[in-house]
Structure formats: structure tokens, C-alpha cells
Amino acid sequence: MSSTWFETVAVAQRRAKKRLPKSVYGALIAGSEKGLTLQDNQTAFGELGFAPHVAGQAAVRDLSTTVMGQDLALPVMISPVGAQAVHPDGEVAVARASAARGTIMGLSSFATKPLEEVIAENPRTLLQIYWCGDKDRLVQRIERARAAGAVGLILTLDWSFSHGRDWGSPSIPERMDLKAMLRFAPEAITHPRWLMGFAKTRRIPDLTVPNMVDPGEPAPTFFGAYGEWMQTPPPSWADVQWLAEQWGGPIMLKGVMRVDDAKRAVDAGITAISVSNHGGNNLDSTPASIRALPAIAEAVGDQIDVVLDGGVRRGSDVVKAVALGARAVMLGRAYLWGLAVNGQAGVENVLDVLRGGIDSAVLGLGRSSVRELSPDDLVIPAGFTRALGTSGKSRP
Template sequence: MSFFSHKPIETVAEARARAKKLLPKDVFTALEAGSDGGSTIRANLRAFEQVGMIPRVGVEIPLHPDLKTTFMGQNIDLPVVIAPAAAQAMHPDGEVGVARASRRAGTALGLANFASMPVEDVASANPNTFAHVYLSGDRDTIADRVERFRRAGVKGLIFTLDLSGGRVAHQPRDWGSPVYPDGLGLGTMMKYAPTAVVHPRWTLRYLRRGSVPGLYAPNMSKKDGVVPTLVGALNEWVGTHIPTWDDMAWLSDLWGGPFMIKGLVTPDDARRALDVGATAIGVSNHGGNNLDTTPSPLRFLPAVVKAVGDQAEVTFDSGVRRGTDVVKALALGAQSVMIGRPWFYGLATDGERGVYEVLETFRITIERTLIGLGKSSIHDLTPEDLVIPDGFLIE
């Protein structure tokens, strides 16, 4: 057994505990922290606990219930998709490892605009890659990046509308906001040397690969080909105007293919997204990283599904930590569910293998939950399988 080996991950909570022990404090805080006091993060988790499930017994069910669905028009074998999440300093496998793990699990992934690895490498590792794009820089710059995504073979674009520019994204948090170093100069190395010494497993992983944690944003380069530092890319984002529906219409026309607008919770906003060309709606509050004290998007999900009808796919994220959460979101009308922090925990624990094991924990629990509900397929799920408290759902 190698120095980095461990027993397989069995739950997301277990992966989180291992990640907390292994990662430097600043890295783990950046992963865990939400906006302001973190009320929305707690609300997201609590919402799933408030919804119960009604078991059915004596029903003939196949050994492995049907979990197949689609994500933005692509067939996937698991209704759990990797959400785009950026600034990872978890493991040198990075997003390419995440791509390999998600492909092995039979699912898709969203690649963040601020990812640490080039889109070309990620899309090669998993053909079901969807590129996340920010409104950063002028339209010519954004159009160049979109064309690069197209050449790389990504299947669609994802735009997170609720995280509207760096002014919102980088707000203070009650537990402190980690500072991203701008490149890897001598001063940075001296500053973070004690962290490297105190967390030898995390450090040795990068040293063995001859790499450093993701301090650059290769997918934010411009025509000159220069790869900006993460801080430089963030500064460009901060200096760009807050996106509007007109920007969404322009981006949809520019891409001309599958296009998700994510970060919506109200039926009115979902209908606006359809009007500007969205083919998928992401019901989400960005995992608690935007406007604190926002209710869980689980409360809005049925109303959005009703408003959208069959005009677009609906996916869900925010607070998903186990297979039962996935089943509840699917029963309320989502076609698929995206996860953010859980795959980060897996990546931190053991790179590509850890991400795959986290995805498998979801698969196993979803199958077990379907059997408990007397369902042969995720497509048989309905709100009638749930116990929903009075006043829980928001129209």
C-alpha cells in the first residue's frame, strides 16, 4: 500500500473529514466558506432534512434500478453531474482527473472558466464536458474564449447568472476570506512555506508531479496566448459590468447550441431565461456563495419546473450531499442534479480515484433509495413519494 492509499470513500461526510485533515486551512476554508455568515449553506442542507420519503414494500424491482437520464441533451448513466467550480488547489490530478472519474462513472462535467487545467485536456478526458463561461472582459475577448471552447469539443455552455461579477463573488465572510496569491514568486513561496511543511501529504503530491496548486487560469487567456494568474483573471472579471438578460441573449446567439443559465430560483426568471435562448435551467443559489439568507432552491424547484414545462431541461444544485438528496430533487422535477463541494472533497482525498468513489457513493445510495421507495427507475419518482412540510414550497 502506497503512502497516499486509503480505504474506499463510503460517504461524502467521510470524504469531507479526510479533506479537512489533509488540506491547508486556507484551502479548506475557501472550499467550505459561503457568503457572509453562511446562513444559506445551512439552509440548503436543512431543507433536505425537512423533506421525508414514503417507503413502498413488496414491489418487484430490478437489482439495479434505471438511473439513466440526459444532461443538456447528452445521455448520462448517473443523474449526478460535476458542477463547474474553480480555483482548485486540492490535488495535482485537477480537472483532468475529475474528467476521467466522471467519464468512468458515466456522467458529465461542467468545467469552470477559472479552472486550473486547459479545456482541451479536460474535454479530451471526458467528451461530455460543458464549459462554464463568465462575462469577463469585452465581447471580443469573450467571443474568442467561446470559440476556443467550441474547437475543444465541449457540448454546451453554462452561465452562472446569480454570481454576477467579482463584486458579488468576493464579498467578506464572517469566518474570513482566504487570499489567493498572485503567481508563484519568492515572496509567495516564503509566505506559504510553513503551510507546506505542516501539510506534508498535500505538499508531496505536488512535488512528486513537479507542479504547484492552481494559481493560473489557462482558460482565461486572450489572443496573445498569455496565461493569466488566477488573481489577474479575477481582476478582469471584477472590472466587467454585471451581466444582463441582453448579455444572455447575445451569448446564446453566439454559441448557437445547448445553453444553461444557472443560478435561478423564481419562475419569472426561468421564463426570462427561456426567452433569451436557454435550453437548460439551473435551479441553484450557488451553494450559498452569493446572497446570504436566500432560502434553499429546493423550495422553488417545483414552481420552476412547472413554469418551464417541456421547453427546457431543469437541473438542480446547492446542498446536495447524499443520494437521498438527489432522489428528492428528482422527485420534485429536476432531470439531473449537480454537485460541487462533494467532488472537491473526493479530489482532495485521493485525486481522480477519490472523485470516482464519491460519485459511486451517490450511485449506490440512489439505487438503495429507489428500492426503498418501490421504484424501478428515477423516472418513476413523483412528489407523492415525499412528505413535504406545509409552507415548504415557494411559488
Template sequence: MSTKVRFRNLAEAERLAKRRLPRAVWLAVKAGNEQGWTLQENLRAFNELGFSPTIFDRPTTFDTRTTILGLDVDFPVLVSPVGAQAIHPDGEVGVARAAARAGTAMGLSSWASDAVADVTRANDKTIFQLYWVGTKPQIEARVEAARAAGAKALIVTLDWSHTPRRDWGVPPAPPSDMSPRTMATLAPEALSRPLWFASYLRRGRIPELKVPNLFTADGSAPYFGKAWAEFESTPPPTWADVKWLRELWGGPFMVKGVNTIKDAKLAVDLGADAISLSNHGGNNIDGSPSPLRYLPHVVEAVGDQIDVMVDGGIRRGSDVVKAVALGAKAVFVGRAFLYGLAVSGEDGVHEVLQILRRGIEETMYGIGHSRLSDVSRDDLMFLNPHFLVPPAS
């Protein structure tokens, strides 16, 4: 472990991240909608599943490998595409390096603060994630830029409800420029955490929140706020639009944000290779249950035709094992790695991934499996008899 890393589990990392980050930045990381019911539900669902440990014939070696979107990874935890990782100077490039060191893939958001070409150089298993922003020619140009940069797969994310309300506070709107007036407005937040701000100054930069992967017609990178305004004014894509995108890309393709069997089947029909069940980490409609609760139903409906992933609420290696036991091919982690990034940059992200990997192996040891692919629902104890929730069909 790097001497810069100062946490032993994700709970410690979260506490340290909250102390280190300016309040507005922390609120953006914490996120969630309205009363945060879904935000907490994603965590609660994992706590309603247990294991039945074994004591005989425990394994001495562990095989946690899997393949998702044509990419071989050492364990079934992928870095989720999360926007604007300018919470540490290492940014997305540092996260990509950490994922490569850990032997897994990097999901890169359209809203990233680092360009896709820089990230693919840091991790040759980069998956580019697209939001439907702007016109079709603009979207096509961004897809082709990702292809040219060497992105190995494409994700289209469709689960965002544009709900701005949060009972615990909402961060200020992202800037649309870095004019003197804007900088004066942001300065108190930055200066409230001098060590955090100093880490940028040592690199000769400031967290200006440009989004280079949502480049405009002239190739320039807009500020987050300006791109967000365009996102909110862009009509949402139809099924035919997503099929067009799938055909345009031509390679491994995932639809992220699926919550119903109907949508899962539609993803199969348009030729997607994978889906991710997601409520956007509690940022879609508050009141929607954890995808973990309906994961087995979706796997039963389409799992023989398409790989099924899940995200939301994963904080431990045992959580990953629970998801795999219910039928997930792999999981995405978002806030978990952001906590590590906030605390110790690239090394912090790497340690988060190592904590999760060690937790997977420790759980496999406890339930007597050498290969993660052998884990099944038979290894689980349902602590809530009403745990499983059939999704809309």
C-alpha cells in the same frame, strides 16, 4: 474501490478533506457567505423531506439514465463547474476521467486550473462554463476555444454577488503572480500540510493557480488573482448580452443561477435549453433559501419548455431522488466531489459519484421504483408543512 480511497460516505470524505488540506485551501472549498445561513439552508432543506417506504413488489433492476443538454448520462448527477481544482495534482483532468468512468458529464469552469482541451480529451461529455469576464472579443475567443476543443454544451453562470465576508474566516486573496515574495507568503500554508504539498512535488509541479481558460489577448494564462480583478471590474451582462452569447454558441446552452420565475422565463425567451436553480452553493446572497424549496414552482412555470436542474447541498443519493421527485431533470454536485478529490484525487471523485449512484438505487428500491423517471412528489413526505416557498414571479 481503489485502495487509495478511505471513506464510505460524504461525511467521512469531508472530515478527511479538512484534515488533509491547508487551512486557506479548506476555507476556499468550504466557502459560503457572511454567517453561512444559506450554506446550511441548502443542507437543511433536504432534511425536511422524507420518503414513505414500500415493502411489496420492490424492484430488482434500476434505470437511472437521463439526458441533459443533449448528453446521455448513466445517472442524473453531473460534476458542477468549480474553479481552481488545484487542491490535488490530478486537478480537473482527473475529475473529468472520474466522471467519464462513472458515465456522466463534466462541467468545466472558466476558472479551472486545467485547459478545456485537456479536459475534453479526458471526458467527451465536457460542458464548458463561462463567466462574463473581459470584453466581448475576449469572451468570443474563449467560446470558440471551447468549441474547437470539443465542448458539447455551454453554461453561463450569473449568480455571484462578490461578497467577501465569512464569519468563520476568509482565505487570502488568490495570487496575481508567483514572484519570490508571493511564494514566501504562501509557503507556510503549503508546508503546514507536508503530505499534501509532497503530492505536488512528486508530480514535479506546484499549485500555482493559473487559469488557462481565461487566457488573455496574447494567449497566455493569467494567475487567478489577476483574472479575478478583471472579473470584478467587468460590468455584469445584460439579458441582450446573454442572448448574444447564446446565438454565438449555437449549441446546447444553459443559464445557471436562476432563482425567480421571471428569470426562468427570460432564459426561455433567449432560447436556453436548460436552467440550473442555484444560490452558488451559499456564495450568492446569504439569506436566500435552498432552490429545492421553489423547484416545483419553477418547473410548473417553465418545465414544459426547458430542462430544469438544481444544485446546492446534495450529499447523498437520496438527496438526488428528492430533487428528481420535485421536478429536477438532473443535479450538479460541487463540494461533494471536491472532498473526494482532496482525499484521493481521481479515485476519490469516482468513489463519491459511485456513493451517490448507489444511494439513488437504494432509495429507489425502498420506495418501489425501477425507473427514476417514475419518481414523483407522491413518493415524498413533507416534514415541514411550510417547506415550499414560492419564488418571486
């Protein structure tokens, strides 16, 4: 068996920690402020139990589902993550891996690989955009996505605040110029496998974001685009509806944690929502996304596709989310650890690990399909669910 193969996401994380420079790894595990939401995203899954059967299980299980009109071989999607400096192939490797395993690729606007290159590897790519710049700039990005063949958009609104971290934010340079290379040289030299990966390509980690402009235009730096986002007034619900109408196709709103917001998303013409707190990187003390999922799925799950993002590390986590009303989960940190360890094959490894865990849990629960899963398959402790935004006092 290959020495790069791993049996669990936890092993992938340990190997990624050894391989990556401290600053790069720190950016992957970071959460805002004290990290309460970051921790709860994972802890909450452990509070849910299973109610298995001992006989009569299906010999073959169907793990497929559908999200935003796209057929998925398993209920796991790639969540968009910007600036994937863990491996020189970055988002292109992730696109190849997700295509090979029959699922959707979410590509960040803050990615370092062009949209067109990613779609060439996985035609079922969703471009994630932030509400950044004026409407003309937003239309420019939408039209680029349309021309490139993106099958949908993800409007991310769960990254709305700038917070420090109690343990310190990882140091990320504005650009990888000579000064930055000298500053980070001690970290790179002490992690030779990561460094050699980039050396073989004769490229240094790229911190420009080409998907924020039209092809051929000079790409801004990550922090240049971040600055534009910070100076852009947040969108209203009318703005969300305008964007959905401009696109005219499948569009996900990422960051919904409240029932009233979920209902407003339906009214605005959104076709899918991600119950998400940006992996604990937004407003700390927000509950785990899995706690908010059941109330949201019950309220709008028959009108809109509901997926979950946050804290997924095992196939059993995926099954718990689907049993509570999600069509699928979006995977973030876990696939980046696989990417760091072994590039495309590492991402495929992570997806295979999750698939095996999903299949085992579905078997144990006596189901023949993930679409048969329900809350009856779980042991849900009293007070687990957080039904946010149900008071009837929705904001205008």
C-alpha cells in the same frame, strides 16, 4: 479494502480537512457573510421525508437520465469549480472520473487546466463562462470552446456580488511566487501528504487560468481574471440571448432562483437552467435551491431542462431533487473532497457513493426508474417551497 476508500461523503470531507492546508480547505467550505444560505442548502434536504413501499419493488432500477442532449448513467453532473488546488491533477482527474462513471464534466473558465486537456479525458465537457470582458472577448472564449469540442456552455450568473465572510475569508495569494511560498510554508509543511502530492509532479499549485485566453497566450492569474469580471457591467436579458445565439447549441444558465427569471431564460433561447445560489457563495439569505426548485420546475420543466445545484451530499438528496422536478443535480464541494483524498479514484468513489444511495432510495420508493419519481414519493412539510418571482412584477 483500500485505506483511501470511504463509505460516505461526510467521511471524505473529514479526510480532506485533515489532508489539506487550512487556507485550501477554508476556500472549499466558505459561504458568504453569515453563511445562512450555505447552511440552508443542506438543512432543507433534511426537512424532506420519503414515503416508501414494502413490497413490489423493481429488482433492477434504471438510474439514467438525459440533460442537454447528453445521456447520463446517473442523475449527477460535475459542477464547474475554479482553481482546484486540492490535488495536482485537478480538473483532469475529475474529467477522467466523470467519464469513467458516465456523466458530464463542467469545467470552469477559472480552472487551472486547459480546456483541450480536459476534453481529451472527457469529450462530454461543458465550458462554464462568466460574463467577463467585452463581447469580442466572450466570442473568443466561445470559439475556443467550439474548436476544442465542448458539447455545451454554462453561463454562470449566480456569482454576482462580492461579500466578506463573518468568520474571515481564506487567504489566497495572487500568484505562487517565492514570497507566497514562504508565507504559506507553515501550512504546507504541516500537511505533508498534500505537499508531497505536488512535490512528486515537480509543480506548485498553479493559480493561473488558461481558459480565459486563447491557447499560447499568457494566462492571467485567478485574481487578474476576477478583476476583469468585477469591472464588466452585468449582462441584460438581451445579452443572455445574444450569447445563446452566438453559441448556437446547448447552453445552461446557472443561478436561476425565480420563476420569472426561468421564464425569461426560456424566451432568451436557453436550453437548460440550474436552480442555484452558487453554493451559498453569492447573496446570503437566499433560500436553499431545493426550496425554489418545485415552482420553477412546474413553470418551465416541460420547455427546458432543469437541474439543481447546492447542498447535495447523499444519494437520497439527489432522489429528492429529481422527485421535485430536476433532471439531475450538479455536484460541487463533494467531489472536491474526494479529489483531495484520492485524486481520480476519490472522485469516482464519491460518484459511486451517490449512485448507491440513489439506487437504495429508488428501490425503497418502489420505482423502477429515476424518471418515475414524483412529489408523491416525498413527505413535504407545509411552507417548505419558496415560489420566488411569481407576483407578476417581473423586471424588464
